[in-house]
């Protein structure tokens with residue numbers, strides 16, 4: 001029987017505890033077969049501590065989206081271990097995985113993945129409705145969340161296609177936060193945002209995502225937001241090559257990324 005409560009007493013004195021929200025060991029994933037096979041993950045090891053914002057960086061194609069998709073339970077690994085909020089998707093049925101994800105995980109997709117036929121407020125309300133909240137209350141909560149990312153009345157009633165890329169990205173972020181998930185996974189959350197909006201969105205993500213018993217993984221190429229990281233993990237060729245405490249520590253071996 002799956003136990004997806006995540007309420008163990010928090011013993012650490014600092015906000016970032018040693019307790020792990022995510023623990024991946026030797027995770028592999030290959031897309032396709034034969035000559036066209038792509039080894040996207042080749043033994044990725046990653047810990048995400050409860051209470052921290054971990055940034056995942058690395059060149060295009062190194063496997064960042066694949067790794068966070070495995071962590072979020074939207075993609076199945078081929079081999080290796082992956083414990084997320086002390087659960088393993090391998091021990092869950094499809095329905096249990098869907099329920100676990102719906103309750104515990106917020107995902108900001110690289111391509112936003114908004115539902116085109118729903119207004120922005122309805123899009124943001126979706127995770128709450130899936131978790132059983134009445135639509136009227138869910139939409140009201142969705143609107144509150146959208147206000148936090150700077151949306152006005154008109155934008156809340158708009159369809160995603162009527163919004164700019166940056167506005168769609170903010171809807172995707174509001175949708176990932178609205179159900180107060182224990183793990184928030186963001187794929188390039190500031191890629192379509194100007195510097196000031198990106199800063200505000202990161203402040204919101206840090207404020208809502210870094211509380212006790214919560215954690216955030218943020219994939220990014222955007223060095224302007226590195227300062228929000230508690231730790232940074234660098235990825236190369238489908239594996240984590242190192243984890244450092246400060247973006248300055250990355251500089252020595254990869255000047256070209258700055």
Ligand SMILES: Nc1ncnc2c1ncn2[C@@H]1O[C@H](COP(=O)(O)OP(=O)(O)OP(=O)(O)O)[C@@H](O)[C@H]1O
Nearest residue numbers: 031032038039040059060061062063064065066067
């Ligand atoms: N659904 C898929 N089918 C086939 N190959 C895939 C699929 N998804 C990813 N890949 C391949 O797996 C490798 C890792 O892709 P991934 O999207 O994880 O990289 P990434 O680090 O997120 O890159 P980017 O920074 O460009 O987003 C790439 O070679 C990519 O082409």
Ligand SMILES: [Mg+2]
Nearest residue numbers: 064065110187
């Ligand atoms: Mg990617």
